Every structure is written in structure tokens, then in C-alpha cells.
Amino acid sequence: MTVLSPRPDLWTLDPGVLHLNHGSYGAVPRRTQELLAALRAEADANPMRWFRSVADRLTASRLELAAYLQTDPAGFALVPNASAGVTAALAAITIPAGSRIVLTNHAYGAVRYAAERFARANQAEVVTVDVPLEADDDSVVAAIEAALDDRVAALIVDQISSATAMVFPIRRLADLCRSRGIPSIVDGAHAPGLLDAPAEDGADFWTGNFHKWPASPRATAGLVVAEQWRTATLPLIVSWSENDERLPERFDQQGTADYAPWIAAPESLRVLAELEWPRRRSELSAMLDESAKLLAKALGTGLGEVAHSAATMRLVELPFAGVPSPEAGEAFKAKVSRDLKAEITLTAFDSRVFVRLSAHAYNSAQDYQRLAEQLPSVL
Template identity: 35%
Template sequence: MIRADLTTAPRPLLLADGRPAAAAWSLDPAVRHLNHGSFGAVPLEAQRVQQELRREMESNPVAWFPHLPQRVAEARSAVAGFLRVAPQDLAFVPNASGGASVVFGSLPARPGGEIVVTDHGYGAVTWGAERLARRWGGTVRTAHVPLDADAEEAYEAVTALMGERTGLVVVDHITSPTARRMPVERIGEEARRREIPFLVDGAHVPGLIEGPLRGLECDFWIGNIHKFGCAPRGSSVLVARSEQRDQLYPLIDSWGAEEPFPSRFDSQGTLDATGYLATPAALGFIERTWGWPTARTYMRELADYAQRIVGEAFAELTGCPPPVDVGMPVDALRLVRLPDGLGGTRLEADALRERASRELGVAAAFTSFGGTGYLRLSTHVYNTPADYEFFAEHCVPAIGEWARTTSPEGRS
């Protein structure tokens, strides 16, 4: 039986009235929610704000939409303050991939140009880069960055592929499949020196890193507020701080098309923008209740604890080494290696996620990198040590059994 180690397990966060933090969310208590990093979770306070906004919208749509751009502009100004960027540099987009699509669709043609990405990139963004390269009649060059690469090694791997034909560099700030940071600050300096446009995919960053663009040289930066920022889903941002932003247009041409960046993004036809408008409420709830520094510290300490006890449970059961050497680890995200034969491809990892939900009652993330499967642990303020103790005690044995009994042909 897994027991809490009071010397390393952080004390769970509580609401002001003494209730568990989870009481501020509407998450199903019958499920262990261990994968905040994929789709986030919206606190009830922000849900109520969005519901009231939707009620207002539906009560008089003709009055709602003409004034919507001004309200969107006010909301993005608040989000810009949270990210420590200028409001005139930030536009709302539906998600980080949508922000990347804006960049890919707006860059001028570069016949025969090359795009540099890494093998840690998010699939949808990498596919978008490949599609852009095909339109250019060029190619995508993929930098291999070992999982345990430190900042210097990762920097060298990416910059070694930059050349005269490079028309764009795309690097994750925090990687999705491997839960590590990339040295985007140094890469950005080199890209700027070479005058190569640089797109940073910061999908997981808002809420995890304070002032994430401080000291970062990049032409474009995208981030999901609906992940660790707990905003309603579909609330993301595109930050553009160089002259390149004048080329950016939203995915939907609407009546703001002739406005400058970012105002042209504030008007998107009849798009439901209530998620954008409710985003400040979500960010403010965390700030008022615990403060973002306290929330980040708790998420980091809980992730450390979760990785240790789950990793040790797997090691005891299967002999897999418990620690995974990640070169630049991230607060709130950790990797634990799965038993051999499980999750070695993206499709196999996705199948494990579905099976764990169906058979074990847990919402967990499974990823793959270099043919190896991993459990990606993800924490937030509503999680407790007991969540991960449950996983170690009840789920690890079941996953170990899956590894022993599943044939390659029937691998889940």
C-alpha cells in the first residue's frame, strides 16, 4: 500500500472556507483528473461569468455583436498584463495551433525556403509547418534534441540547421510530448542575428512561467490560456512584437480586417467570444485565492512528489528505472517511463489514455518519444498527493499487467 510521505508530500491547497481546492471546479469526483495539461479545467467562478455573458449575448444578439470588439480589446489588455506584454502586441486566437496557422498563412512566400523544427514539436503545428514548406516548394528540417539534452546541447542542435535558405524556425517553449523546456531565449538571439523569423510555441506556458516573454527575442509567440491559466477552452493568444506582425491576419476575414494588428483580431463575425471575455475571471480567481506564485510552487512540489512515488511503483513492479532524465524540466509536468511495449507510438499512447479512462477511472496523459512510451504527469491546484498515491497503488499494477499480457498485434 502506498502511504503519503509527509516529509515530501506538499500540503493540499484549500479554499478560504476550508474546503478542498477541487470544490471550486465542476470536475467529476468519480474520476481522478491527472491531466490538466491537455485541456485544462475551468473554475466555477469563470464558468458562471461565461454563462452570464452567453445569457447577455443570447438575450439580444443585435446589441451584443456591434460592441463586442471593444470588450474583446479590454479582455486582451487584462491578459497582456498577466503575461507582462504590451496590449498592442497581443491578439486572441482560438488555440495555439490556430495562432500557428495564422503565422503560417501570413508569412510571405519564400520559394525553396526551409523551416526548422524539432522532434519534440506538437504534431498539429509541425504539420502546419510541413504544409507551408510544400507551398514554398521547400522542406522541413527536423533538429533531433535528446530528451536529456541540456540548454547548450539543445541550442546547438537547433541552430546547426539554420542556414541561408531558412525562412522560419519553430521551437516549443515547453514541449508537449516530453514535458521539457527549450532554450528559446538563446535560439531567439541567434535567429534575430541571422534575421530569420522565429515562432515560439508556448502552448503550455501561460500560468506556469511568470513573464514568459521577458528576455525572449521572437517574432511570434503563441500560448493557451485555457491550459494552466484555467480559462474557458478556446482562449489563447498570439503575441507579435516585430514588424512582421503587420502581415498577420485572423483566420476569419471580418469587418475589422482593415484595422491594424491586433485590433483586426477583435472582430470575428459571429464567433462566440465569451471565453475570451471570461479569461480575466479565471486568471483572477487563482490570483485572489492563492496567488500565482503559491500556485506554481504547489504544482512543482506536487509534481516532484507524484513523479517519485509513481516512478518507484513502476520500478518495483517492472524493474523500469524510476527517474527519467529530462534536460530542462518543467514545473507541473513530469515524465515516468512506461513498461516496455506500451505507448511506443502516438496512436498507442492515445489508446492507453482511452483504456485508462475506461478501466481505471483516471484522466491521464500518455505520450511517446523515440519509440518509448511515457506517462506524463500533470498537476494543478485542485490535485492532491492522494491522487497520485491512488495511481501508484491501483493503476500501476494494472498497467504492468497490460504490458505482460498484451501482444504486439493487440497492443493498446
Template identity: 90%
Template structure:
């Protein structure tokens, strides 16, 4: 008989009176990591001078653990505040000549698109958005992107797991394609750590991913992986005392009087994942979110989105909205769900469709999705 792992909400401090169904946005930090984070901050305030003398050594130790978790070369692995910061640093590194093109897909995260637009404006370049259907398989994705690349392409920025659609892209094949065309590839892997094994090993020129999502590390903790050919040219967004350090990771470590406690505490969350038997649990969560999404979709009279390669622990349930709500209306709806239904969800939109993007982590149970299915139709 196969034993199913039990939910472990006891490892978190989440409000038990709420349904927490949106781990994919801000994550949730385990109790143990919170306690370590608080102790590190208390140590900082007890003697700031001593704390900052110790930061470099502690950062190195923590960074090496995080690089090992990703199975990536530690010499090319730096810490940044979030994936948006990593994408921005990559765009600041690659040459963007006047008249060139920065290529993205229509799955791109909004802040990443804004970053591409900023660098395009500054360099008299343009942003090209490539339409990739939700149901596109890997071959179709590759063919669509290949058709969009030309000798004017300065860089391709592509999701590994898209935020809006929870779709997994064939990054290794995309990176190989870009390399064959001499085009820098920048991978937004915001959701990839702990959802994909070795997500930074796929050969892109730049990869960045958040540890505050599925690894459940403190927020403002993300990784930035740079291929060897770009390491000398890649600089942090803030000019500080490490400006002339020849080593990429250390160049990003020292950013003035920042709060380094989240980066130092982050490996504790990896140990929590290990104790949760994460690879096995991730597989069970995938089956649970499949069933949970079907239950919610049936309750609201719609369907679960057909995504060719969905992320392990995220699913899209279409909502019966007449058109895409404005950002203000979308936020108002989420606030109403939180207030009236005691549930935390998020909405995403793609083409003309609106979805609830459901998440699952170790604190969730099947009952969470059954409860949402009972409640959500009352607001539609």
C-alpha cells in the same frame, strides 16, 4: 513553521470520483468562470443584436487584462482560438521562398508539424526536423539549433515548453540567435502561460500560448504576440470585417459571428489564480509532482524521465511498453484507464519511449498520485 497551501478542488466542478491527472491537455475551468461564461452566453441569446454591439469594447477590456498577465505590449497582442492557430498565422506571414527550409525540433507538437508541412508544400519548401535529446542542457540545445540554421532557413519553429516531453527550451537565447542570423523565430508557447513568468517577453518574432491550460481560462482562448516589424503584415486566418484595421489586436478581434464569450470571461480565471497565490502554489505543485511521479514510476517498475529543464507542473513517467503503440492502441489504453481505474491521464512518446505525462494543478493532492500508483500496475 512553513504552511503548505491546501488543495482547492472546491473551486472546480470536476467529478470527485475521478482522478484528474491531465490538466495539460484540455485544462479545467473554475466554477466562477463557468458561471460568468454561462451568464455571457445567456445575455447573447437574450438580445443578439445588443450583444454584438457590445463585443468590441468588452473584447478590448479582456484582451488588455490578458496582455498584462503576460507582461507584453498590448499593441502586439491578439487573441486567437489556440496556439496552433497562432503558429499557422505566423507561418502565413513569414516569406517562405521555393527551396527554403522550415526548421522544427523533434519535440514539436503534431499539429504544428502538420502546419509547417502544409506551408512547405504550398511553397515548394521543405521541413527539417532537428533532433534534440531529452537530457540536453541549454548550451547543447542552442548549439544543435545553430548547426541546423543556414541561409536557406525561412523560419525556426520551436517549443517553449514541449507538449510531448514537458521540456523548457531557452527561448531568449534561441530568439537572439535567430535575430543575429536574420531568421524569423516562431515560438509555440502552448503550455507557457502561468507556468513561466512573462513568457512572451523573450524577443521572438512570433509567440503564441494557450490560456485554457494552466491559467484555466475557457477553451478556445489563446494569445498571439507579434513583434513590431511583422504587425502590419500579420493577418487573421479568417477574412472578416476587420480586414483593413491597421491595429493588429483589433484586426484579430472581429471574426464574424464567433463565440466571443470565452475571450471576455477569461480574465476571471486569472483572478482565481491570484486568489490561489499562484506563484507560491506553482512552486508547491512542482514539489508535489516530483514526488508523485517518483511514486508512480516505482509502482510500474520504471523511472521518471531525466529532462534537463522540466516544466514546473508536468513530469514524464516511462511505461514498460514494448515499442510505441499505434495512435489507436494508445487511445484504447487511455480509455481503459478512464473506464477501469477512474483516472484521466495522457500518453506521450519520444524516440522509442512511451510516457505517462502527469500534471498538477490546484485541485490535485499527493493522494491522487499515490492512488494512481496503486491502480496503474493492474493494467500493465
């Protein structure tokens, strides 16, 4: 079978820079950018007419995005990002005083902050379950199950961890929570585009970003809510849709928000379809396997041995003595950007520091070869 060629021409990314971190902020295809600009120009040409048209356009967009996730459109709402989705879910459940919100040590920082805020407000506590990087699905379920006692108000769990690129056994965990009467909240920030039908795992709440692997405009994400929670789930901003009994429409009307990214988002799904994304995703995964080994050899380190790693993300350990402060980490990334003209991200887990490589259709093996040649010079 012929290997698909990289398609950087479909993006407007600076060709003089190595873009090796699609997983953080994504990158929007040229065609979607043009649609987005046209929508914003239309809004500015006649704001009254634009806002009259928004409701129908949002409905059309939501239906396409829900179909992409293969989920019930009546339980699918648009939100700005997965952090907003998790926050809305926490606001919908009951958190009694003395109860616990359970997370793992793979949880995203902003999600942890949300759990801590709601725990403080309700005189509850946050409990962290340690899940080793190399844990298989059985070990993950056993570790989390041990923490699910009768004090637990909710489990928040990653579908694909941002810090470690580990894929969690969400269906098994959702079933476990259901059997215990515990609400499950799934942070699926990285899941759309990397997992097929990511929201079909039976969780009470699932949220995921479209601006990452589906390459939609930023501030585009979805929240999927199980039927029994839909009446209680409200948008974080009180606006004119406050009394709408329908979950999706309740989240749509947020006053003078910029709706253009939500409306333009499906265009990126069409770009992915033309790119044969499922096949390309598989090829990128194989390419990253080899690229990660190459970089680890150049650094004299090893790989993050994740039992079930996401398709297009890999961890390569950096030879740092200890975990740098957030400020030092940002300074290092800025140095790599400035000196090597390469954009990377760092993650830390269990006292180890990694470069988290990620790839999309604009990347090639040569990108990672260049990083392997150059990165040792700035350490």
C-alpha cells in the same frame, strides 16, 4: 511555511474521477463557468445588443491578458489556440521555394502539420533537429544553431514541449535567429501560468494558450507579434476587420464567433491570484517530483530525465515494448478511464512511452498515490 491545501471545490470536476491531465484541455473554475454562462445568456437574450457590446469588452479583456503576459498590448491578438497562432505566423512570413522550416523532434503534432502544409505550398522542406531529452540549454542551442543555414525561412520552437515537458532556452534561440535574420516562431502553448512573462523573449512571433494553466475557457489563446511583423500578420478568417490597421482589432472581429470565452478569460486570472498561484505552482512542482518517483517505482520503470522540466508536468516511463499505435494509445487511455476512473495522457519520445503527469490547484499527492496503486493492474 504552511502548505497550501488543494482546492477542488473551486472547480466542477467529477469527484469520482482522478483528473491527472490538466495539461491537455485544462479545467475551468466554477466562477469562470458562471460568468461564461451569464455572457452567453446575455447574448441569446438580445443578440443585436450583445454584438454591439463585443468590441469594447474584447478590448478590456485583451488589455488584462496582455498585462498578465507582461507584453505590449498593441502586439497582442486573441486567437482560438496556439496552433492557430502558429498558423497565422507562418502565413505572415515569406517562405521561398527551396527554403527550410526548422523544427525540433519535440514539436507538437499539429504544429508540425502546419509547417508541412506551408512547406508543400511553397516548394520548401521541413527539417527536424534532434534534441535529446536530457540536453541542457547549451546543447539545445548548439544543435539548433547547426541547422540555421542561409536556406532557413523560419525556426519554430517549443517554449515548453507538450510531448516532453522540456523548457527550451527561448531567449537565446530568439537572439540567435535575430542575428541570422531568421524569423522565430515560439509555440508557447503551455507557457502562460508556468513561466513568468513568457512572451518577453524577443521572438518574432509567440503564441500561448490560456485554457491550460491559467484555467481560462477553452478556445482562448494569445498571439504576440513583434512590431516589424504586425502589418503582415492577418487572421486566418477574412472578416469585417480585414482592413483595420491595428493588429489586435484585426483579429477581434470574426463575424458570429463565440466571444464569450475571450471575454470571460480574465476571471480565471483573478481566481489564480486568489489561489496564490506562484507559491502553489512551486508546491505542485515539489509534489509532482515525489509523485513521479512513486509511480515509476510502482511500474518498475524510470523517469524521463528532462534537463529543464516544466514546473507542473513530469514524465514517467511505461513498460511498453515499443511505441503503440495512436489507436492503441487511445484505447489504453480509455481503459484507464473506464477501469480506474482516472484521466491520464501518454506521450512518446525517442522510442519511449511515458505517462505525462500534470497538476493544478485541485490536485493532491493522494491523487498520484492512487494512480501508483492502481495503474500496474491494467498494464
